[in-house]
Amino acid sequence: MDSLQDDQVLFDKWMRGDSDGFAALYERYKNRVFGFLVRMTGDREIAEDLLQDTFVAAMRNAQQYDRQRNFLSWIFGIAHKRTIDYFRHVKVENEHLLDTDRSVGKGPDQPDVGLSNEYLNTVINEAVKTLEPMQREVFLLRELGDVAFKDIAHIMNCPINTALGRMRLALKNIRKELKKRGIHGVQ
């Protein structure tokens, strides 16, 4: 049974009122969705609230779930909407953009001699943080959510070529940032 079918089975269990169905789906995807929200908002506490909002919204709108679609894409679509609502609500989008611009201008950090996982984690997260919000979102939806580009285009309400363009720019900028921090490509 592949992951998609498995998700459908768990979703159906959840719909029938079996709490194990939801618990299994939540366990499977919570860290990815939370990673997305933390990186989009830059604040763990806000991301915690948004994670709760995302799953509560999923529960409320479960009848609207299109079974032809990937469950994770659907959840990421809801998480995207919650994030947009959050930025709209607190009107911090401009500050968010300014923060990004400021961090892009940072000088290169000195890399550790051995690239430990902890160091890599920090560097990659710093690199992701420097991306413009739209590029960051496409990158995270694709890499964290494994969301198809046609679904990303649908979620972000843009043409698929725009989503692809943002992804290309995101990869280019991440590579540039990694290079700045002493990671020169993949050997």
Next chain:
Amino acid sequence: MECNKWDESGLLYMANELSQPLTSEFEQHLKICQCCSNELNQYFLERKKYFSAAFLCEPTPEHLDKKIISLCAKPMIPTGIGIFYLPWVKRVLFSALVFALGVGAGGYFTFAYYQSKSSSAYAQSKVTAPSKTVNATATAALDTAKKSLPQKGEKVLPVKPPQGIVPVDLKKE
């Protein structure tokens, strides 16, 4: 130098979103284009090494997990009436409800309209139509008055003054 083919198809190829003919075409291109081949390898290794769940995922706090599971894992659909949650049943029931409400509202307003119309006509008839007694008295009075009037061709006699009263000719005066 970058090859345009990577921009067109590379990311979609990696995401398995290219159609079968385009996938074959791109795979043929990869055999001859070093630029696209390098780009593909680099992205593949980056995904494996850097863009993995280990780096991009975030562990959720335990208290939040408990809270979300308790909020969302409750049975969403009462099993006894689960059938009513099927989309087509819901649509049919909703349509029937709207229809019934429409018919009910239409019927109510039509009934109210006709009722108000008939009651106002009744009230009006009550005000204008005299009672039978009043009507008979009025007819008798009218007959008497008609009788007292001179008939056609009847000579009208001058009114005699009562005794003791002498008429005065005002012209002579």
